[in-house]
Amino acid sequence: MTLAQMWEARAAAGRAAELSDWVREFVLPVLRGSAGLVRTELFAAAGDRVLLITWWEGEPLLVADPPAVLLARPVHRWGFTSEHVE
Template identity: 75%
Template sequence: MTVAAMWEARAADGRAAELAAWVHGTALPALRGSAGLDRTEVLAAQGGRVLLITWWDGAPVAVADPPADLLARPVHRWEFTSQHVE
């Protein structure tokens, strides 16, 4: 079973670059080598939002929260199971 875990954070005003750097420098290295991790993708959007999507063979490993001062609001998390791939 493939699971996609989505982690989305919104940066505090003026802190989007720092939040993205935290994802690349802390969150991703913490996940590397985790059992079942298939791939990762980081995306950015207007409003200082950073989205990390990880694909797993089995249960995903949780992504940590960044330092609170980087955030405009709490992190959002979702998990989805694959239903169809073309």
């Protein structure tokens, strides 16, 4: 069974690039090579939002919270189970 974990953060005003850099520098290295990790994707969106989706075979790792100074609000997290892929 494949599980997807979504991690979404809204950056403090003008700090989206720093938040995205934080994910690349601190989160992705921790995830790389983790047992069960299938894939990661990092997105940027309007409104200074940064989204990380990870796919897992088995129990996923939780992504850490960034430094509070980078955030406009608390991080949101969702877990999903894959039901169909084409």
